Amino acid sequence: MTKLLLAVAFAATLAGISSAASQVYPSRPITMVVPFAAGAGQPDTIGRIVAERMRASLGQPVIIENAAGANGSLGVGRVARAAPDGYTLVIGLRDTHVVNGAIYALPYDVLADFEPVALLSNSRGALLVAKKSLPANDLKGLIAWLKANPDKASQGHPGFGSLPHLSGIHFQNITGTRFQFVPYRGSGPAMQDLLAGQIDMMFVGADTALPQVRASRINAYAVTAMSRLVDAPDIPTVDEAGLPGFYSSQWFAIFAPKGTPKNVVAKLNAAVVDALADPAVRQRFADIENEIPPRDQLTPEALGALQKADIEKWWPIIKAAGIKAE
Numbered sequence: 001m002t003k004l005l006l007a008v009a010f011a012a013t014l015a016g017i018s019s020a021a022s023q024v025y026p027s028r029p030i031t032m033v034v035p036f037a038a039g040a041g042q043p044d045t046i047g048r049i050v051a052e053r054m055r056a057s058l059g060q061p062v063i064i065e066n067a068a069g070a071n072g073s074l075g076v077g078r079v080a081r082a083a084p085d086g087y088t089l090v091i092g093l094r095d096t097h098v099v100n101g102a103i104y105a106l107p108y109d110v111l112a113d114f115e116p117v118a119l120l121s122n123s124r125g126a127l128l129v130a131k132k133s134l135p136a137n138d139l140k141g142l143i144a145w146l147k148a149n150p151d152k153a154s155q156g157h158p159g160f161g162s163l164p165h166l167s168g169i170h171f172q173n174i175t176g177t178r179f180q181f182v183p184y185r186g187s188g189p190a191m192q193d194l195l196a197g198q199i200d201m202m203f204v205g206a207d208t209a210l211p212q213v214r215a216s217r218i219n220a221y222a223v224t225a226m227s228r229l230v231d232a233p234d235i236p237t238v239d240e241a242g243l244p245g246f247y248s249s250q251w252f253a254i255f256a257p258k259g260t261p262k263n264v265v266a267k268l269n270a271a272v273v274d275a276l277a278d279p280a281v282r283q284r285f286a287d288i289e290n291e292i293p294p295r296d297q298l299t300p301e302a303l304g305a306l307q308k309a310d311i312e313k314w315w316p317i318i319k320a321a322g323i324k325a326e
Contacts, residue, residue: 025086025264026060032254033090035075036158037068040186042205042288046120046252047091049284053275058267062089068185070325071159072096073104080108084259086268089117092255095162098310102318103161104325111311115265116303117254118272121290125225125249126164127209127235128171129218130201131194139221139241142201146177153179153200156190160325161318164203167224167248169321171203174246194218203248206232207288224248229289252290253303265300273298 034047044066051062067075076096082088090096092114101110128139134153136142146153157164160183168181182199184190187208193199195217202209206229213220213232222241223229238246254272256265275281276292285292296302 025267026058028087029061029063030054030058030086031065031088032062033065033067033075033079033088035067035069035072035090035096037186037188038066040066040068040158040188041208042123042250042290043072043091043093043252045207045288046285046290049281050120050254050272050275053278053281054268054271057271057274070104071100071162073100073106076100076110077106077108079255079257080113082257084115084257084261086256086260086264088257089268090114090255091120092253093250094310094314095159095250097253097255097307098314099161099163099166099318101311102315103323111307113258114255115258115260116300116307117256117265118269118298118300119293119303119306120252120254120272120276121285121292123205123250123252124227124229124289124291125206125223125247126167126203127206127213127223127229127232128201128203128221128238129194129209129213130221131197131199132216132218133197134200134219136219136221139236139238139243142221143175143177143242146175146179150178151180154182155179156182156184156193156199156202158186158190159183161323163248163250166314166318166323167203169323170248171243171246175243205250205289230286231289251306269298269300 032047032051034044036043038044047064051064054062067078072095076090079088079090097110136145155168157168165181172178187204190202191208194202210232212218220235222238223235224238224247228237282292
């Protein structure tokens with residue numbers, strides 16, 4: 001009887017230790033992988049904004065680690081292989097957690113190997129921009145020039161199957177134009193080559209493009225959204241510029257490795273929700289033309305449903321177009 005009581009007491013002690021250990025998460029810094037180069041557009045910017053504010057809720061630093069390559073699949077793969085303990089997260093987007101699953105032979109499953117944590121934001125559309133020397137004053141002029149010069153122009157993009165790449169393919173299909181595609185390790189390096197005149201055009205986020213547009217270093221022809229950008233009201237929408245309905249936007253989210261405990265995911269989700277409620281964070285998101293979704297869209301379940309719906313929508317389109325990583 002004494003031995004039985006000792007065994008029960010020992011088991012209770014272990015359970016208490018285990019419970020206490022789970023309650024102290026996080027007890028050390030958390031790594032948030034951004035699977036693109038530092039300064040490479042919105043994934044890096046958004047990751048840094050959120051990581052900085054999450055520290056207040058979690059009581060530990062959230063350290064950004066940039067791991068670029070293969071349209072984000074290298075950095076995402078690193079997180080897929082990480083211990084599911086809540087100390088390694090990844091900034092995911094439609095490119096990395098939907099499109100890559102259809103174009104790469106990945107060593108992980110974009111759906112099965114991750115735990116959705118929270119949706120962060122939706123972009124308000126990209127800008128179609130071109131180098132300053134391109135002889136076109138507006139979108140209609142650009143399309144006319146591309147038609148008159150088939151296969152002579154080039155579009156930079158941050159990886160095969162990325163939203164800018166898919167936007168370019170869709171653009172070709174509906175305008176009857178032909179041009180070359182040039183992949184980069186992020187929007188930042190592509191913008192540098194656009195400024196240098198090494199490529200002719202890009203679809204790129206406003207945060208990357210607008211400083212160059214305002215400095216008159218590149219031309220902006222249209223925003224791929226239904227409404228004009230708050231910070232660039234002089235740039236027409238695609239509807240206004242002559243390409244109605246040509247919309248493209250990106251979503252950004254946080255994922256953890258599969259098997260991360262539910263209580264840890266819940267704590268991370270709460271930290272994200274708290275961060276996104278901060279007026280300063282909301283303003284910084286607005287400054288880069290990103291919209292924070294309503295509260296009911298910020299749950300792990302809502303993010304999982306969004307990812308599955310996008311896979312069902314985009315995978316058949318990508319496979320029909322024969323898009324493969326090169």
